[in-house]
Amino acid sequence: MTVRTARRPRAVAPWVRTRLRAAPGAAVALAVLVAVTAFLAAALPLAVDRYGDAGLRRAMEVAGPGRTTVQLYTSHANVIVPQETREAELRRDAARGPYDRILAQAGRALPLDTDQSSYGVRTTRRLEVPDPWLSRPDGVSPQFHLVAQNGLAGHSRLRAGRLPKAPDDVTAATTAVEAAVSSDTARKLNIEVGSVLHVPGVERAPLTVRVTGVVEPRAPREAYWSTTPVLRGPHLTTRPDDPSRNRFWVGALLLPPDAGPALLGTGGVPERYWMLAPEASALHGHDLPELKSAVASLEAGPLLRRAGTAASSTLLAETSLDDVFGEYAGLRAAIGPVVAVAAFGTGTVAAVVLLMAGSLAAGRRRAELTLLRARGASLRGLTGRLLAETAVVTVPAAALGLAAARLTVPGARLPYAVAAAGAVALLACAALPLRAVAAHRAVRVHAARDDIASARPSRRRTVAELTLLALAVGAVVTLRTRGAGDGGAASGDELVSLAPVLVGVIAALVLVRLHPLPLRGLARPAARLRGVVGPLSLARAGRTPESAVLPLLALLTALTTAAFGGSVLTGVADARDRAATVAVGADARVEGLRALPSELAGKVRRAPGVREVTAVSVAYYSYPSDGRLTVPVAGVDPVGYAALTRHTGIGTFDAAELEASAAPGSGALPALASPTVADRYGTRPFPVRLDTGGSITVRIVAVRERTPVLAGQEFLLVDRSGLPGDSARPTALLVTGDRPDAGALREAAGGAARVQLRTERLAGFVDSPLQSGAERVYIAAVAAGAGYAVLALLLTLLRAAPERAALLARLRTMGLTRAQGRRLLVLESLPQALLAAAGGILTAWAAVRLLSPGIDLTTIAVSASSSPAGRAALRTDPVSLVVPALAVVALTVGISAAQAWWSGRRGSVRELRAGDAR
Known part of the structure; x- marks a missing residue:
């Protein structure tokens, strides 16, 4: 008989809950850092999409319907068509029939505004009307377009009379039709309800046009009226062959849609047309390649062939929408790489800060993890537990940051924002486990001294650094060659945007390697000094850990990005001011x-x-x-x-x-x-x-x-x-x-005379949301990068804070005064601060000089490929170089002085015990 013994349940300590309860402050700080970083990372693509869409819509608005509307029309040049066929083609049903099919086919590729799109019949030549009572500024008879367009009642308000009508039996032989005119046309040409105009005919009596109504456009700037601006009002012009430059009016007579066949009796060469007005609010900057393809298809491609099948085999297309898209694409191509410089720079600094946060947590728990490894914990098990511990904090924080970004910047694409927030969460989750695995790969009890002045890096690290250095130098050389040859930044290559990071990597690796040399050289002379603060501070500066490459990289990248941004903004402001001055010639200009x-x-x-x-x-x-x-x-x-x-x-x-x-x-x-x-x-x-x-x-x-x-x-x-x-x-x-x-x-x-002001011209250069939005994003990115650089500096000092506090406590027991303690910490931090400041100035100068041949600020400054003042080149801005570097030195000194003051307020016994425990 087998006797089963009951198994005692294993006592399993809930690792994640225990660790979070043991250090709630660290968990909250990490959650805040991840949430803010995820918010900024997710908000960047959303903001870029938003100002890109706004810029495209402003480009459409500035271009106007005359350039953005796609005009389809029938052409019978060099084609003999029977009179009855031509009459049938110009009737209302012949234009209305294909309209819905054309609209449906084009609307699937290019968003269209069906309310502002139109169709009808019009004369292609202006017709001179000799009636003497019409307005004649220089004694020349006015000329008119005859237009029979649909939807007149829905797009206008009747000011006087009634809308024109036409019988069903209008033909080319019809001698009289009715028409309406816009209120602007009536006022400027002395037309009123009941006026009769006589349009010359071809081999027949003039076509009598009786004005039955005066209309006021409901939306005169929209496509229905502004694709052909003469519909809403007349304009003055001259004949090119007239040496006297006599002016005359050109207007439009608005006929009913059924009156199209009557135009065949005039010399106006009538044609059917269909106006396709794009829906600007439905256009998105990221859809630009598809939009350009759709326009090309409408101009001379499959869409035009399908429209021709529905309307006429002689259908032609005309639009400048592709030029508008091209101008917008050129502006975006010039602005994009400059904004990407800030994005890559700030992203690098943020990534470094997240890695430093993980490294700080690993250092704080070094004794705990060492003990666990000594007691048999596996690397896989330790990594899994640390990953779960950080994921519980970082994943909800990243989701919260993503939600906040979505609420702050609505209406843009979400996938890129999700990917950015996910990358932040992934890096934050992996930072602590990876650092712990690197530090505790081998089981040990005591760690070796980690001083750059005495430690000798391993061959593996040397090879890794040389490989990274070689890659960075090769990329910079390639970038320099491209920038000088074919425009570099204008091509949108990511290599351009990575330039500050690449230069920062090179500078950080070189400076960290060279930093011990002067410290070793000054150690012996400083030992002979009479005071204790100088030699001790120099010795302390030489004990900076080898991992200082990360904070140095963060500071160098932030300083480079800030200096580059300052140079860009200063260069753009100078280029705009110069262009406005050259365009006007003075502070103001009065010219006749x-x-x-x-x-x-x-x-x-x-x-x-x-x-x-x-x-x-x-x-x-x-x-x-x-x-x-x-x-x-x-x-x-x-x-x-x-x-x-x-x-x-x-x-x-x-x-x-x-x-x-x-x-x-x-x-x-x-x-x-x-x-x-x-x-x-x-x-x-x-x-x-x-x-x-x-x-x-x-x-x-x-x-x-x-x-x-x-x-x-x-x-x-x-x-x-x-x-x-x-x-x-x-x-x-x-x-x-x-x-x-x-x-x-x-x-x-x-x-x-006409008056122009330099200040008004200057303000006109900044009318594109693409420009202003990019500037705001760049300034925000630079500000965020500066904040992360400060945070990197704080994390660096925070990592050494316990050991510094214990040192000051020991030295105070040996007679060190509080003033000497403050000087000690300040002098100890100065070498690293001066190293970062000098390296930042040098790195920023090198990055600006590297990118200047390939970056043309003209398009960013004046929204055009050329400026009255010529090319606006990128130049170094001394203020942007020096001020951020001095701020790093001042902040480092201030933090060290504050730490010394705070340590002096606490008791020495507690610090000594804390130091011994560590």
Whole structure:
């Protein structure tokens, strides 16, 4: 008979709960660190998506419906079509029938605004209407487009009369139709309800158009009215072949949709059309490749063929939407790598801080883990328990950070944010177990001394460091070659964004290796000093642990990112200011098409904020020598204009060179020219015929790249007193002063001139959410990187705090005063602080110099590929280099002094016991 004995239950201590209860403060601190880091990591891709979408929508808004709407139309050029067929094609049903199918096919690839999309029939040529009662500014008859577009009732409000109607039997022989006009057209062309216009016919009597209603557009800036702006209001224009430049009105008559066949009786060459207006609010920057592909397909691809099957085999497409997308893509391509520099830099610093937090926890529990290993704990079991312990804290904290980021930045893609928060959680979970495995791989009781001044790194570590150093140097050399050759940053290569990190890795490895050399060299001379603080602090500085490479890397990367960001922001601000100054030519500019009134200069001079007014006469279409090429000629007062060039820093010159009296008896006016004009005409005198009718002879005596009054690449500058007759009358006033009052200047100018202000032009350069959003993200990233750098510094000092406190307690028992203790800790921390500061300045300078050939700030500064002031290059900003480095030194000294003061308030017995226990 077998007797079973009851097994005693094994007492299993709940490891995770026990460890969290044993150190709740450390667990809470780790949770806060992970939550904040996960929030920042998840918020970055969300913010980038959000400002990218806003930038694309602003690009669409600035471009306007005239460029963004896709226009499909039938073309019958060089095709003979029977009259009955043409009449049938221009009826309402022929345009309405294919509309739904075209809209459905295109809408699957390109989001469309069905409310603002439209279809109809229109004339492709303007038709001159000779009725004498119509408005004629210079005696020329106005011209009209005849448009029969759907949806007029839903997109307008009736101001007078009624909407036009058309019978069902309209043909090319119809002699009378009804139409409506916009209120702006009615006001400017003297049209009212009941007016009758006679549109010339082709081999028949004129088409009589009776105006039955005046309408007001409900949304005049939307695609329905603004794809063809003449629908909402007329504009003045001139004929290219008219030497008198007589102006005339061009307007539109809005016919009912069923009146299309009547247009065949005119010379307007009518056609069917379909306007596809994109839905800007549904466009996303990350979908740009698909959007560009859809537009290309609509212009000349499968979508156009399908639309042609539904509408007509002669269907053509026209749009500038692909150009708008291309301009946006160029701006985003220029901004993206610059923002990525901050993202990679801050991400590296944050990762280092998480690793340092794990290392600090492993160091704090070193005795515990050593004892567990000595009692038989396996590496796998120890790693699993530490991983579970940290996962309980970090995973919920990372989830909380992700949720906070989602609430803070809604409406963007979530997968990248989840991946970023997950990476933070994974790194935070792995930091402690990996550090513990590395430290306790072998079972030992006592640890060896870990001083950089005495320890000799292992061969394995040396090989690893040399390998990493070689990879970093190779990447930097590759980046330098790419940056100098093909634009580097503009290509969006991640290698560009990693440049500060790569340079920081190189600097950290080199500086940590070189740091012991001066300490060893100073140790012996310092030992002969009379005082105890100096030699002791130097000896203490030499006992910095070898793991100092991590905090040094964090500080160097943070300093480099901050300096790079400061250089970028300073360069962008300088480029914008310079571009605004070059574009306006002064602090303000008052300019007219013709000569300005003689009393205007005095009125402008009396405006608030105005200090000086420089009068300039400009003849934009002057013909030098052979008369085949035009060159703008500006007549200036040499003394006043020279002072203006010195104020603006644009094309400075000596006033004596330009004065008419500088060449007595030669008959030629001294002239300042652009390089292009100087190369073309040389230094010999040559005649110039001004567009005002006079003629002068000039001789080029000076060459400048730019001049304030003329922003082009070709110009001539002469003394205004040497110009004949009316040519000397000023056409522009260049104003300098301390923020001239815009309202006062415009009131003084009245309707005689146009006023431009440098401050307004400067503000106009920052109108893209892509620019402003990228700047905000960069500033936030740099600020976060600075915060993590401070945290890395605190963790470094916190790791040594117990041992320092015990040291001060021992030294106080031997007679060390509190003041000497403060000096000891401050002097001990200075070598590391100075090392980080000097290394940070050097690393930041190297990173900026490395990236400068490949980064063009022009697009970021002015939202265009070119600037009036030329290319905006990246340059080092001394303030951004020095100030963060000095802040590191000051913070280190302050923390050390605070620690010494706090240690002095506590009893020596407690610190000695704590130190002995450690």
